[in-house]
Amino acid sequence: MDLHSTILGLLSWKPFSGYDLKGIISDSNLFYWSGNNNQIYKVLLELQRDGLVSFEVQQQQSLPAKKIYSINDQGRAVLRQSLLQKPQVSDWPKSFLIQLAWSDCLTDDEVLDLLNFYEQELISHLSLLQGEAERRENSPHRTAREAYLWRRIADNFILATQTELQWTSETRKAISEGNL
Amino acid sequence: MDLHSTILGLLSWKPFSGYDLKGIISDSNLFYWSGNNNQIYKVLLELQRDGLVSFEVQQQQSLPAKKIYSINDQGRAVLRQSLLQKPQVSDWPKSFLIQLAWSDCLTDDEVLDLLNFYEQELISHLSLLQGEAERRENSPHRTAREAYLWRRIADNFILATQTELQWTSETRKAISEGNL
DNA sequence: ACCACCATGTAAGTTGTTACATGATTTG
DNA sequence: CAAATCATGTAACAACTTACATGGTGGT
Structure with a gap:
């Protein structure tokens, strides 16, 4: 695509x-x-x-x-x-993960700051997505199936962001409490 | 990055x-x-x-x-x-979702085939990720924190794929049962 | 015989980004 | 009076991809 x-x-x-x-x-x-x-x-x-x-x-x-x-x-x-092309799983750039990967260059506090900031970004991104999903003006609804799939597409973004948020907050807690 | x-x-x-x-x-x-x-x-x-x-x-x-x-x-x-750059949320391309978005060009069966195929792809991708996570040869472990974060990075990919898989199978079920 | 692996690099092309150019109209 | 919006487009550049070139070694 x-x-x-x-x-x-x-x-x-x-x-x-x-x-x-x-x-x-x-x-x-x-x-x-x-x-x-x-x-x-x-x-x-x-x-x-x-x-x-x-x-x-x-x-x-x-x-x-x-x-x-x-x-x-x-x-x-x-x-x-x-x-009709065969859909393929796309693992795409999560540049934040690359940042964490080389965190040996950073102090504990710097890593925690990054995690905190990313967590806040995810929270505001999530509420943005949820707001858009509720408003739902600009989506086609020629059939029930199309309307359903557009809702599901919006859900997909929300679910992915929620998963990322939970992962981030768990990681942040483990780092801040030193439970490695 | x-x-x-x-x-x-x-x-x-x-x-x-x-x-x-x-x-x-x-x-x-x-x-x-x-x-x-x-x-x-x-x-x-x-x-x-x-x-x-x-x-x-x-x-x-x-x-x-x-x-x-x-x-x-x-x-x-x-x-x-x-x-140390401010990490930003990346909503990266999910080309499969674009395929679904214009599914009005496709029949029910064609959409179901796509969902089924994508689901299978996710399942095999997931077991690949899990295998890699268990083997875990090629990751640095200079500190406990680094080793932990590399485990968490691998988990991130697994969690994201699991979320996508669950979303796909729910969507497939709804389409196949006509619960729109 | 052929293919894959090791190891470096180049050529040619596609795709994507930022910024510019124009010019009327509306908003703060 | 600066700015954003509407509307089209171009120029210059950056990033990325596929394919090619070379050449020895080792496996099937």
Whole structure:
């Protein structure tokens, strides 16, 4: 699942402009790309060149014109293929763990400060995720199954963060109490 | 925590050749880079140019010579700074969730196949992680704290995978039973 | 004979990031 | 009057990947 498929997926939900996509991608936890202009506009041009999407220019009074991109049948077919790829487990960068791995360079207090800070970050991240999950404005609900899966996706982030939080607080307690 | 810091960290454990580092990095879950030659040898040259590491050539009979890299005090100082960076929560890419997000393009059976496959992948990944955690050869244990933290790091991967597995099997059950 | 391992490195390409450029409009 | 928002795009750079090049050794 790369940015091409991500954008095709979003367009399979509804038509968007490049600017819309940029906002959605950079705001969401799920679509993790930075949402920088360069890539999104480039990918849209490529998708159009490959005949998977098309756009209509929508003029606006007192605002710049938009290019509203829509997916076509060929785009939907390509998307379908990428959705059917064998899913693989992705163990990805947990840079905090690398920090802890070389903690022999740090004092006990410095390690505890790191753990405390990370714990606080997780707590505020968690409440952010929970807030988003309750609001739930920007998710598609074309079928009951889709609505259910989008709830489950939000839950996945929350569960992962809760697990990480519990791990962190246990680790912090063990370090601070010297129970190694 | 980028590749530079990762390599400095490994060298702060013990001296390694580029080839050693390549093996360690590509084998480990923690150091997630692909461990391709190009980057590792390039980073080693940069670290040496910046005066953070040095190397000795070690001749071997019937095998090519090695460059054994060692970290110096300046390197340790730079590493320390990067270890003291404020840790940030990384919501890393879960491409499987993006696949599920656009499942409206797929049939119920196709979604179930994906969930089943992913579940099996997680199960085998989990037993791999657990096996590694039991063997535990390649971890430093200069202090009790370091040994403890390396155990906890391994636990972190296991816990995260268990959480993901439970989430997946619950989701699969709900979809297969139609409890949306 | 062929493949994998050891060991270093380079070339060519893709992908991703930050920052810039333009220019009207709205908000503080 | 500075700033953020809307909207498109480009330039320059950094990071990462795959594949190639060399060449001896050891296993099947």
